[in-house]
Amino acid sequence: MNELSKSHCAHDSSIEYLPGRSYASWKPGEHFVLGRQMSPPYPANLSMAMFGLGCFWGAEKKYWDQDGIYITAVGYSAGKTPFPTYKEVCSGNTGHNEVVLIVYDSAKISYSKLLKIFWVAHNPTQGMRQGNDIGTQYRSGIYIYNDKQESEARTSLEKYQTALKGAGYGAITTEICRASEFYFAEEYHQQYLAKNPHGYCGLGGLSVTYPEITG
16 A cells, blocks of 8 residues: 555644644653553554544543553644644644543554454544544544554444435545554543542444454
């Protein structure tokens, strides 16, 4: 394929993006659930994946208890403003999406399994929203780190689109593009639903069976 360098997310040229800043306001500590340092460098044998599927509190919870996951973290990516704050992202003037970063051992959990969790955990047909959460930061997105991930992501989209169409749903609006800079969200957002078990989570799938994908 070798088209990864061309797979950047498009941005709205009519928006005057916020300037941001040149530094992070805090440094991530240990993962509240897994007890490992969240910031890089990560062990060399591990891989990374990044998804946006609505409110990142619920998105992160879908992944941290899977076997083979080293750490998860929530943050902002696929935008223009460097080191944005939550308030800035919610303004719609940074271009960022709320995302979950996943560092995983591919010998224990496959990228295909991560994709399956992604598709069934949310409604990928809603555009710039997820349920009652409305805004560009809630869009559905798969942010790829290499050509193999892109190929698997696009194949899974085609297969799931067929399944959704058969169930009466419309077109998938998920963007698939190259992973750009990941900015850690503020500390209180990290593993939020582990710290606040009764906290809000607006994430919900469509109860459409994900097709098994081989090869």
